[in-house]
Amino acid sequence: MPGRLRIALQAAAVLVVALLLALLGWKVFNPDEAPDAGRPAPDFTLPHLNSGEQVSLASFRGKAVVLNFWASWCGPCKDEAPLLESAWNRYKDQGVVVLGVDAQDFDVDAQRFVDRAGITYPVVRDKHGSTLGHYGVTGFPETWFIDAQGRIVGEHVAGPLTEEDLERNIKIALGQPA
Amino acid sequence: MTRKLLGVLVLALAVVAPAAASEQNPTLPELERELICPTCHETLAASTSPIAERMRAFIRARIAAGDTKSEIKDQLVEQFGESVLAAPPKSGFNLLAWVLPLAGIVLAAGVVGFLAYRWSRSRKAEESGPSANGRFSLDPELERRVDEELARYDA
Numbered sequence: 389m390p391g392r393l394r395i396a397l398q399a400a401a402v403l404v405v406a407l408l409l410a411l412l413g414w415k416v417f418n419p420d421e422a423p424d425a426g427r428p429a430p431d432f433t434l435p436h437l438n439s440g441e442q443v444s445l446a447s448f449r450g451k452a453v454v455l456n457f458w459a460s461w462c463g464p465c466k467d468e469a470p471l472l473e474s475a476w477n478r479y480k481d482q483g484v485v486v487l488g489v490d491a492q493d494f495d496v497d498a499q500r501f502v503d504r505a506g507i508t509y510p511v512v513r514d515k516h517g518s519t520l521g522h523y524g525v526t527g528f529p530e531t532w533f534i535d536a537q538g539r540i541v542g543e544h545v546a547g548p549l550t551e552e553d554l555e556r557n558i559k560i561a562l563g564q565p566a
Numbered sequence: 567m568t569r570k571l572l573g574v575l576v577l578a579l580a581v582v583a584p585a586a587a588s589e590q591n592p593t594l595p596e597l598e599r600e601l602i603c604p605t606c607h608e609t610l611a612a613s614t615s616p617i618a619e620r621m622r623a624f625i626r627a628r629i630a631a632g633d634t635k636s637e638i639k640d641q642l643v644e645q646f647g648e649s650v651l652a653a654p655p656k657s658g659f660n661l662l663a664w665v666l667p668l669a670g671i672v673l674a675a676g677v678v679g680f681l682a683y684r685w686s687r688s689r690k691a692e693e694s695g696p697s698a699n700g701r702f703s704l705d706p707e708l709e710r711r712v713d714e715e716l717a718r719y720d721a
Contacts (some may be wrong), residue, residue, distance in 0.1 A: 397679070459617070461616040461617050462616070492604045492605055492617055492646065493617070493645075494620065494624065495645065495646050497620070515644075515645060515646065515647060516646070517604065517646075517647070517649075539717030550657055
């Protein structure tokens with residue numbers, strides 16, 4: 389084999405191995421896992437379930453956010469929806485936003501869920517589940533609390549919320565003594 | 567020749583006709599094998615998750631409404647994204663997933679063929695290399711110079 393061809397093939401092989409190693413390293417250092425408390429909440433922009441209008445998490449900067457991931461086929465999501473709606477009505481005038489993210493669902497089912505549960509807080513639709521990896525969501529429901537500076541605070545509640553979970557973490561997000 | 571052409575046509579029909587029938591009249595089991603449950607990442611056929619059950623109900627309803635296989639898949643991709651397909655679509659960037667393995671096989675076959683050709687040529691050269699007296703023949707230029715030197719020596 390001519391020397392130049394051999395060198396070119398060796399260089400190509402080294403390049404392929406280097407690219408695979410780089411990909412492995414990137415995945416190791418950027419895993420799909422839950423962000424730690426105190427870290428900035430991963431931003432996203434998704435369409436509103438009813439209006440289709442784009443809603444970004446960053447647009448709620450300056451307010452405490454209760455970020456709730458759900459799907460219409462999830463039983464515990466039905467149980468906690470009234471709690472979230474009640475918290476929204478209680479705290480919306482105190483600088484708190486409840487933001488629902490519906491994923492892995494049919495549009496029509498999500499809409500029916502919202503109508504039946506009487507949800508009035510904003511709900512966005514993550515059709516392709518793009519936010520799930522950024523928040524390390526592994527099931528529904530899961531809830532995060534974000535302070536007015538856009539940082540993750542309080543507890544990450546993986547599973548159905550209780551009234552106490554909500555009250556305690558909303559106070560933390562508002563910077564009030566829990 | 568005509569018989570061969572006829573054979574090719576029959577073979578083509580045997581491949582295309584069932585595919586066209588499946589496209590126009592899809593069945594639930596075949597769609598279950600070609601779609602992935604978004605929560606458990608298994609095929610619908612293997613999944614018993616709530617969303618898989620809901621997707622099955624959707625597919626049944628769409629088959630009853632007369633939708634083609636492509637139409638049903640398109641509607642599910644619209645709801646869940648392309649990750650719902652068990653195999654990537656043969657278009658756009660996803661085409662690479664189909665083309666690259668084939669290109670890799672062709673390239674590997676080419677490299678193996680090239681190496682085999684070189685190896686067999688060097689073997690032939692080795693076998694035909696030694697002259698009748700068992701020694702290797704010299705480079706023509708070197709042979710000419712040796713002859714010149716010998717001629718000068720004899721002179």
